[in-house]
Amino acid sequence: xxxxxxxxxxxxxxxxxxxxxxxxxxxxxxxxxxxxxxxxxxxxxxxxxxxxxxxxxxxxxxxxxxxxxxxxxxxxxxxxxxxxxxxxxxxxxxxxxxxxxxxxxxxxxxxxxxxxxxxxxxxxxxxxxxxxxxxxxxxxxxxxxxxxxxxxxxxxxxxxxxxxxxxxxxxxxxxxxxxxxxxxxxxxxxxxxxxxxxxxxxxxxxxxxxxxxxxxxxxxxxxxxxxxxxxxxxxxxxxxxxxxxxxxxxxxxxxxxxxxxxxxxxxxxxxxxxxxxxxxxxxxxxxxxxxxxxxxxxxxxxxxxxxxxxxxxxxxxxxxxxxxxxxxxxxxxxxxxxxxxxxxxxxxxxxxxxxxxxxxxxxxxxxxxxxxxxxxxxxxxxxxxxxxxxxxxx
Amino acid sequence: xxxxxxxxxxxxxxxxxxxxxxxxxxxxxxxxxxxxxxxxxxxxxxxxxxxxxxxxxxxxxxxxxxxxxxxxxxxxxxxxxxxxxxxxxxxxxxxxxxxxxxx
Numbered sequence: 001x002x003x004x005x006x007x008x009x010x011x012x013x014x015x016x017x018x019x020x021x022x023x024x025x026x027x028x029x030x031x032x033x034x035x036x037x038x039x040x041x042x043x044x045x046x047x048x049x050x051x052x053x054x055x056x057x058x059x060x061x062x063x064x065x066x067x068x069x070x071x072x073x074x075x076x077x078x079x080x081x082x083x084x085x086x087x088x089x090x091x092x093x094x095x096x097x098x099x100x101x102x103x104x105x106x107x108x109x110x111x112x113x114x115x116x117x118x119x120x121x122x123x124x125x126x127x128x129x130x131x132x133x134x135x136x137x138x139x140x141x142x143x144x145x146x147x148x149x150x151x152x153x154x155x156x157x158x159x160x161x162x163x164x165x166x167x168x169x170x171x172x173x174x175x176x177x178x179x180x181x182x183x184x185x186x187x188x189x190x191x192x193x194x195x196x197x198x199x200x201x202x203x204x205x206x207x208x209x210x211x212x213x214x215x216x217x218x219x220x221x222x223x224x225x226x227x228x229x230x231x232x233x234x235x236x237x238x239x240x241x242x243x244x245x246x247x248x249x250x251x252x253x254x255x256x257x258x259x260x261x262x263x264x265x266x267x268x269x270x271x272x273x274x275x276x277x278x279x280x281x282x283x284x285x286x287x288x289x290x291x292x293x294x295x296x297x298x299x300x301x302x303x304x305x306x307x308x309x310x311x312x313x314x315x316x317x318x319x320x321x322x323x324x325x326x327x328x329x330x331x332x333x334x335x336x337x338x339x340x341x342x343x344x345x346x347x348x349x350x351x352x353x354x355x356x357x358x359x360x361x362x363x364x365x366x367x368x369x370x371x372x373x374x375x376x377x378x379x380x381x382x383x384x385x386x387x388x389x390x391x392x393x394x
Numbered sequence: 395x396x397x398x399x400x401x402x403x404x405x406x407x408x409x410x411x412x413x414x415x416x417x418x419x420x421x422x423x424x425x426x427x428x429x430x431x432x433x434x435x436x437x438x439x440x441x442x443x444x445x446x447x448x449x450x451x452x453x454x455x456x457x458x459x460x461x462x463x464x465x466x467x468x469x470x471x472x473x474x475x476x477x478x479x480x481x482x483x484x485x486x487x488x489x490x491x492x493x494x495x496x497x
């Protein structure tokens with residue numbers, strides 16, 4: 001006989017049978033509930049934004065526990081399908097275009113160049129898009145489309161030197177193994193100005209936090225462009241083309257463009273005006289130990305901690321405010337892993353019982369500070385303002 | 395799979411010639427199933443959206459979006475067709491948008 005107790009038990013058991021794990025409320029104005037998934041290869045629990053091609057977001061709490069985001073919690077973003085079996089011994093990196101010696105390099109060839117490692121934040125240009133007001137279309141990330149890793153490999157400039165760049169080169173274009181299903185769709189390719197491509201900090205990396213890149217993060221090789229948004233960090237890198245003319249293909253000329261001002265800021269509904277490619281990141285601080293809307297017990301000082309990035313310069317300071325930005329107190333900065341790395345911070349605010357808004361703002365070594373008001377653009381790029389965290393002290 | 399070195403302890407000194415050798419072992423993974431079909435909404439059929447929208451991306455790309463206007467969704471369909479070459483039957487546009495805004 002089916003008892004009431006058995007009915008309730010079976011109803012409770014149903015989600016597990018359907019393999020529904022937990023869910024996250026990303027705090028958007030609407031439609032912010034997402035399931036989590038542990039089903040993706042080489043990944044732990046991730047916020048599932050889209051299964052195919054995968055968009056996987058890192059829960060903010062992961063950043064609370066690490067300077068370097070674990071590989072199995074690092075965010076994932078693909079535009080197109082990609083191979084799921086890769087033999088690194090057979091992988092080749094082709095170098096062509098405006099050079100003197102076309103090359104096809106194996107990983108073993110790259111291994112003969114000087115090896116370098118650099119700590120750098122990899123952040124999607126659309127990180128935080130779901131928090132834009134008014135809302136805009138696109139991948140609806142909260143602030144977990146970013147991570148920090150120690151990237152290991154060789155310098156791009158050393159690889160380009162093997163090929164011999166001809167005079168008159170203006171840019172270098174990069175492509176990977178991902179490819180659209182529909183032939184008419186534009187292959188995903190990005191390019192860097194030649195001067196940027198030849199700096200010491202741009203790497204071709206095979207290592208991430210001491211292990212090979214996870215396949216979903218670009219195994220066996222990816223470009224690393226510290227300080228710039230991850231759209232340039234081409235995954236499964238297999239082609240490099242030196243250009244004698246500016247890159248006029250879709251992904252540079254038509255996509256990933258922002259209004260041509262430093263904050264990529266226009267009034268909602270205003271004409272977009274001139275647009276330029278998104279490039280360097282902005283300084284940001286994110287509180288990671290308190291979820292907005294939390295209720296916390298009263299303490300002499302409420303601990304506030306998080307991670308900061310400086311964009312293309314190091315983090316110079318993080319300050320906290322609980323009075324709308326009238327007064328700021330400095331937070332203590334954690335270990336310095338270099339100018340492009342996350343820098344953790346922790347501090348405290350004296351919060352009496354009641355409702356409060358906690359603000360954390362970062363400033364970088366170039367003196368750029370996070371604005372109190374959020375910037376807006378119709379593509380949801382370059383979110384730069386201070387993220388308010390609402391708490392109730394009880 | 396090798397475990398992560400303790401990068402926390404490496405600090406700034408890590409930015410030197412310490413990188414490990416490139417990988418040599420083949421990697422083969424299996425991706426999980428996608429989200430399946432889009433559901434009917436308030437009696438509005440999702441058939442046209444299912445037939446035209448799920449070949450290139452799974453359903454969550456659509457269901458995760460904020461509420462958008464008919465004009466905004468029309469622009470999105472045009473972008474999918476004109477930029478990404480999606481073979482969306484123009485005769486289905488109205489039925490697709492009807493479902494998208496039945497939110």
